[in-house]
Structure formats: C-alpha cells, structure tokens
Amino acid sequence: MPDLTTGVRYIKGVGEQKAKSLEKLGIQTLRDLIAYFPRAYEDRRTVKKIRELEDGESACVEAMVADPPVSQRVRGSRAELVKVRAVDGSGSLYVTFFNQPYMKNSLQAGEAYTFFGKAEASGRRRMMVNPLVEREGARALTGRIVPVYPLTAGVSQLLLSRAVAQGLDACADILPDPLPEEIRREHQLCSTDYAYRQIHFPGGDEELEVARRRLAFEELFLLAIGLKKLRGRREEFTCQPFACTDISDFYAALPFPLTDAQRRTIGEILADLAGGRPMNRLVQGDVGSGKTMVAAAAMVCAVRNGRQAALMAPTEILAEQHCRGLTPLLEKLGISCALLTGAMPAKARRAVLAEVESGGAQVVIGTHALISADVRYRDLGLVVTDEQHRFGVAQRSALSAKGERPHLLVMSATPIPRTLALIIYGDLDVSIIDQLPPGRQRIRTACRSGEGRTRIYRFMDQEIAAGGQAYVICSMVEENDAVPDDRKAVTAYASMLQEQIFPHLRVACVHGRMKPKEKDAVMTAFSAGEIHILVSTTVVEVGVDVPNANLMVIEDADRFGLSQLHQLRGRVGRGSRQSYCILISDNRSEEAQARLKIMVQTGDGFQIAEEDLRLRGPGDFFGRRQHGLPALKVADLSCNMALLKEAQQAAAGLLERDPDLEAHPITAQRVEELFQSSGGAMN
Ligand code: ADP
Numbered sequence: 284m285p286d287l288t289t290g291v292r293y294i295k296g297v298g299e300q301k302a303k304s305l306e307k308l309g310i311q312t313l314r315d316l317i318a319y320f321p322r323a324y325e326d327r328r329t330v331k332k333i334r335e336l337e338d339g340e341s342a343c344v345e346a347m348v349a350d351p352p353v354s355q356r357v358r359g360s361r362a363e364l365v366k367v368r369a370v371d372g373s374g375s376l377y378v379t380f381f382n383q384p385y386m387k388n389s390l391q392a393g394e395a396y397t398f399f400g401k402a403e404a405s406g407r408r409r410m411m412v413n414p415l416v417e418r419e420g421a422r423a424l425t426g427r428i429v430p431v432y433p434l435t436a437g438v439s440q441l442l443l444s445r446a447v448a449q450g451l452d453a454c455a456d457i458l459p460d461p462l463p464e465e466i467r468r469e470h471q472l473c474s475t476d477y478a479y480r481q482i483h484f485p486g487g488d489e490e491l492e493v494a495r496r497r498l499a500f501e502e503l504f505l506l507a508i509g510l511k512k513l514r515g516r517r518e519e520f521t522c523q524p525f526a527c528t529d530i531s532d533f534y535a536a537l538p539f540p541l542t543d544a545q546r547r548t549i550g551e552i553l554a555d556l557a558g559g560r561p562m563n564r565l566v567q568g569d570v571g572s573g574k575t576m577v578a579a580a581a582m583v584c585a586v587r588n589g590r591q592a593a594l595m596a597p598t599e600i601l602a603e604q605h606c607r608g609l610t611p612l613l614e615k616l617g618i619s620c621a622l623l624t625g626a627m628p629a630k631a632r633r634a635v636l637a638e639v640e641s642g643g644a645q646v647v648i649g650t651h652a653l654i655s656a657d658v659r660y661r662d663l664g665l666v667v668t669d670e671q672h673r674f675g676v677a678q679r680s681a682l683s684a685k686g687e688r689p690h691l692l693v694m695s696a697t698p699i700p701r702t703l704a705l706i707i708y709g710d711l712d713v714s715i716i717d718q719l720p721p722g723r724q725r726i727r728t729a730c731r732s733g734e735g736r737t738r739i740y741r742f743m744d745q746e747i748a749a750g751g752q753a754y755v756i757c758s759m760v761e762e763n764d765a766v767p768d769d770r771k772a773v774t775a776y777a778s779m780l781q782e783q784i785f786p787h788l789r790v791a792c793v794h795g796r797m798k799p800k801e802k803d804a805v806m807t808a809f810s811a812g813e814i815h816i817l818v819s820t821t822v823v824e825v826g827v828d829v830p831n832a833n834l835m836v837i838e839d840a841d842r843f844g845l846s847q848l849h850q851l852r853g854r855v856g857r858g859s860r861q862s863y864c865i866l867i868s869d870n871r872s873e874e875a876q877a878r879l880k881i882m883v884q885t886g887d888g889f890q891i892a893e894e895d896l897r898l899r900g901p902g903d904f905f906g907r908r909q910h911g912l913p914a915l916k917v918a919d920l921s922c923n924m925a926l927l928k929e930a931q932q933a934a935a936g937l938l939e940r941d942p943d944l945e946a947h948p949i950t951a952q953r954v955e956e957l958f959q960s961s962g963g964a965m966n
C-alpha cells in the first residue's frame with residue numbers, strides 16, 4: 284500500500300528519468316505530487332458543431348473520422364503530416380497533425396472522437412492544426428476544465444495531469460486533515476480529499492472556488508497557529524530588564540523636536556526594554572517618517588545599560604548612510620560606533636572585529652556581515668534591522684542568536700494596513716509612525732494619458748532648465764524568465780529621449796542587468812547633477828537619495844501596484860524644490876483609473892496601502908514575499924480579509940482549547956513543516 288511518502292516512481296509512466304525531472308519541480312513523493320497545484324486552468328468545456336466554429340475560437344468538436352488518415356511528407360523538409368477529415372451532422376473538419384506520425388494509426392475511420400483545438404475558418408471550410416484528440420466520451424483532455432501546471436524540461440502537461448490523477452487515487456483515503464473536524468464544520472469547509480481533487484480537476488467554477496477557499500483557509504490557519512506559537516514561546520523567555528530608560532540627553536542632543544508619533548513609538552520601545560522579556564517589535568513608518576531616530580533612541584538606551592547594539596541594513600549604501608548620519612550624534616553622547624560591511628579590506632575588518640569583541644564598539648552598524656560566523660559580540664543587547672522586508676525570519680533569528688536573546692527591533696518602510704500587519708506579523712508587536720516631520724512638501728501628482736506626452740516633455744524641459752532633475756520609470760514587460768530583461772525597454776527609451784526629445788540635455792539609464800559598479804557610476808553622476816534625466820525600471824525603488832531630483836514620470840503606471848508607485852514616488856520630494864509625479868496610463872478601465880486617482884489624492888502610504896487592500900485583496904501582500912513568511916500556495920491567489928479573519932479566529936480558538944496541540948498532532952506537524960520550509964523559524 285502506498286502512503287504519502289511513497290516516491291513518485293510508484294506512478295505508472297514515471298520511470299527513473301521522469302522522476303529526476305519531477306524532482307526539479309520539487310516533487311519527490313506522492314504528497315509533493317498532489318500538492319503541486321496548477322498555476323492556471325484551461326476551460327475546454329465549450330462544445331460546438333463544426334459549422335458553428337468561428338475563426339480563432341478554441342472549442343471541442345465531437346465528430347466521426349470520415350476517411351482513413353493519410354500521411355504526407357512536406358516537400359523539401361523532413362517534417363511529416365497526417366491529414367484527416369472528420370464530420371458531424373453540420374459539416375466537415377479538416378485536421379492536420381504536424382510531426383505526430385502515430386496519428387495515422389491511432390485514428391480509425393468510422394469512429395467518433397472529440398477534437399479540441401483552435402479553429403480556423405475561411406468561407407465554409409473549417410480546419411484545426413494539431414488538436415488534442417481522444418475517444419468521444421473519454422473526457423480526460425477535452426470537455427472539461429484542465430489544469431495548467433508550471434513545467435520543466437522532460438515534463439509535459441499530460442504527464443503531470445495523469446500522474447496527479449493517479450496520485451490522488453492512491454492517496455484519497457489516507458489524506459490526513461490538518462483542520463479539526465469542528466472547525467471544518469463551523470466554517471463550512473470541504474474535505475481535504477475533495478479540495479485536492481477539485482483544485483487539480485475542477486468540475487466547474489463553483490467547485491474550484493470551494494476547493495480554493497478550503498486550501499487558502501488551511502494555509503492561513505496554519506500560518507496563524509505558527510505565528511501565535513512563536514509569540515507564545517517568546518513570551519516565556521525572560522531577560523534582565525534594562526534598568527535605566529532615561530535618555531533625556533539624547534533628546535537634548537537632537538537638532539529638532541521629535542514628532543508625536545516618534546515619541547509614542549520610542550515610549551513603546553522603552554517599555555519593552557524595561558519589561559523583562561525580549562522585545563520583538565516592528566516599527567512601520569512611511570519613507571521619511573524618521574525611523575532612524577527611533578532606532579537611535581533604542582540603541583542609546585541599550586548602551587546606557589551597558590550593552591551593545593547592532594543596526595543591520597540591507598545594502599552597503601544604506602549601512603554607510605546610517606553610519607554617517609548616526610556617528611556624530613552618538614559620539615556627542617560619548618557612544619562609540621563602528622561600521623562593518625562585507626566590502627571592507629581584511630585588515631580594517633579585523634580591527635573592527637576586535638573592537639566588537641572587546642566591547643570598545645558600543646554600536647555596530649553594518650550589512651549581513653554583522654551575522655557572519657566570525658563576528659563575536661561582547662554583550663549584544665539590542666538588534667535593529669532596517670527595511671526588514673529584505674530579511675527573512677531566518678536571518679533575523681541568526682542575528683538574535685549572537686547574543687543572549689537580545690531585544691529585537693524591526694523597521695519597515697512598507698506600509699501595511701494595521702489589520703493585516705497584526706496578522707502577517709503575528710509574532711511581533713507593532714508600532715506605527717503615522718506622521719511625517721513638519722514642513723515636508725507635498726508631491727504634486729497628476730495622471731495623464733499617453734496623448735499628453737508632448738506637454739509632459741515640455742514641462743520636464745522647463746523644470747530641468749530651472750535646475751531640477753527627472754526620473755522616467757518604464758514598466759517591466761512581463762516575461763516568463765525569472766529575471767525579466769529590462770535592458771531593452773530602458774535603453775531604447777533612453778536613446779529615443781536623448782536623440783529625439785532632449786538632444787540638449789543629458790539622458791542616461793540604469794537597469795537590472797548592469798553590474799553594480801556601472802549602476803553606481805550612473806547614480807553618482809545623477810546625484811552630482813551631471814545627468815538630467817535618468818531612465819530606469821523599478822531598480823531605483825529603494826535606497827536612492829538625490830534631493831535635487833524633483834520630477835518623476837511613470838510610464839504605464841497602471842501596471843504597478845499602488846504601494847510600489849508610492850515607493851517610487853518617494854524618490855522625489857526630498858529637497859526644497861517643489862516636486863511632481865506624473866503617472867502616464869492609457870488604461871481606461873474603471874479599476875485602473877480608480878487606483879491611480881488614489882495616488883493623485885493622497886501621499887499617505889498607509890491610506891494607499893488600505894486602498895490597495897480594499898481594491899486588490901490581501902493576496903497581493905502575501906504574494907510580494909517581502910515579509911519573510913513562508914510561501915503560501917493558494918492564499919496569495921485567493922484570499923480575502925473575511926477569510927483571513929476567520930482563519931485567525933479559528934487558530935486562536937484552537938490554541939485556547941489545546942495550547943500545545945497535543946490532541947491535534949497532524950495540525951502540529953503541518954505547522955512545523957510550513958515553517959521549516961522557510962528556514963527554521965520555529966526555534
Ligand atoms: P526613514 O523613516 O525613511 O528612515 P529617516 O530616519 O531617514 O526616515 O528621516 C528622514 C529625514 O528626516 C532625516 O533627514 C532626519 O534627520 C529627518 N527627521 C527625522 N525626524 C525628524 C523630526 N522629528 N523633525 C525634523 N526632521 C526629522
């Protein structure tokens with residue numbers, strides 16, 4: 284008897300070679316196989332009479348093969364054709380198969396088949412090239428909704444769907460259900476067996492929806508349990524409370540008064556630090572809301588209590604920027620800082636490592652280098668990570684492991700609506716800096732159609748003549764490649780602008796395929812004002828700071844997510860010049876227009892995120908993978924706030940009844956697995 288851990292070789296038609304190919308898709312066992320969900324579906328349910336077929340339409344035809352198939356060689360080539368005519372009561376269908384010589388013998392005159400393919404119609408003649416064929420009534424390939432799987436070399440759709448069908452048959456009765464019966468009943472969720480079958484081979488749209496709802500609920504439920512357990516374990520830890528939380532000299536040393544939101548957040552942090560449990564707090568604040576000062580306050584407090592603090596940034600540039608910004612302030616308070624990055628020469632690095640180990644460096648700022656094996660801290664009491672979406676949970680815990688359960692402060696500039704943050708960051712406490720320092724100018728934003736380009740270019744010209752600089756953002760053409768090629772779009776657009784529109788200005792471009800050195804060189808020149816117009820894709824999204832740039836033009840703006848547009852727009856409005864953002868879009872659909880209108884109306888990242896959530900649902904936030912959570916397979920496509928809340932409540936309810944999941948071993952095991960696949964977050 285097979286079980287879920289049985290290897291895929293068990294499946295008929297899967298030999299050693301195919302098993303190897305399947306392994307590339309992460310499929311080794313029957314369990315992997317049936318959990319390999321389709322990325323899309325093709326609806327092959329439309330059945331037509333031959334005469335009714337329209338040109339270009341994909342449909343099924345049930346017809347009788349009229350004459351024995353004939354094969355032909357294509358003149359001057361080795362290709363072989365098989366031609367056959369099929370008839371139903373309405374007319375004849377002329378079918379051609381290329382390079383499928385076996386069709387000659389597999390189709391019999393006088394037998395009925397179902398053909399599925401794209402019809403060509405000219406006059407009264409109806410044709411199909413390389414249609415799928417099966418005996419009428421077989422309904423394996425035709426007459427139904429069929430799954431479309433992500434593939435790899437050596438694995439075809441047909442192989443996969445046949446293998447999955449067998450896998451489902453083998454596993455049907457032994458699929459354990461991680462959802463307790465009472466929860467399944469209360470939330471009206473279908474059985475696992477049904478869900479797995481329908482997600483692969485849906486009987487119809489409603490059945491598919493029922494299956495998705497169940498599987499999405501399951502994922503969110505397991506996620507919520509995992510996060511709650513993480514939090515629970517953490518709350519059992521204790522640590523020496525920070526005795527001194529008076530940092531009034533820090534306030535006094537600041538060149539500006541803090542905003543109310545900054546003060547409130549610092550208050551929450553200091554309370555954590557004095558609380559006797561390791562802090563695990565997320566600070567969310569829009570770009571420019573002043574998160575660095577909040578981090579500085581926490582670090583000062585750590586040092587005042589005789590401990591070291593580390594600040595980890597996602598890039599060298601950001602680490603250096605933090606170091607330059609914070610060192611003068613901290614030194615004024617008698618606190619010594621050190622910078623540690625991967626790019627440092629060995630000798631300098633050794634010197635810094637010695638300082639870190641002796642405790643001479645009280646605050647250490649750096650990149651991933653902060654968690655390399657050879658870095659030893661004398662007494663790490665606080666870890667701050669900046670722009671946390673770039674760090675997974677695993678990296679966060681690697682850094683924490685450097686001290687005796689240090690306090691952890693995570694900072695993020697990606698606004699996530701509070702309702703969602705409480706769920707996504709279930710294991711963290713959340714503070715929100717929902718206020719910008721005074722005096723920030725608003726970026727004037729407008730939405731235009733492509734017809735307005737001439738006027739937009741004229742406006743760019745004026746602004747640049749007055750001393751400004753501009754970004755032009757092209758959207759990336761979606762391709763199947765893992766790394767989309769943005770080079771072509773960007774370079775072509777840049778040379779068009781240079782040659783045809785702005786011959787008197789300097790236009791340059793950056794794209795994802797450039798070497799970091801080349802990119803840096805262009806950015807440095809832009810920063811120095813030697814380049815007037817910078818054309819790029821979203822590579823400028825984070826970390827770039829050119830205060831003199833005051834104009835951003837975004838092409839095909841409707842193709843970007845709202846939060847992404849917001850991040851992009853944040854590249855301007857950093858200096859004293861009035862700044863502008865022009866969104867170009869020819870998409871007249873109501874939804875696209877509504878989304879862009881939000882950008883025009885508000886500059887508040889949280890409001891924009893709320894609207895994004897309202898318009899597109901929470902799946903998008905899960906899909907972005909910026910949060911270091913385990914990947915969700917179904918929930919990122921089909922979940923809504925209501926389902927999310929239901930799953931959340933169900934998880935809380937279960938943990939209340941059975942805190943250690945002793946009576947629910949299957950649930951416990953699945954939670955463990957979910958988090959393991961993301962790098963051991965459960966420890
Ligand atoms: P972010 O939240 O994006 O990390 P920063 O911490 O880099 O923002 O702060 C952006 C700018 O605002 C910095 O130049 C910082 O010195 C300044 N700033 C921070 N807090 C205040 C404040 N309360 N009043 C005025 N300027 C502030």
Ligand code: MG
Pocket residue numbers: 574575669
């Ligand atoms: Mg910052």
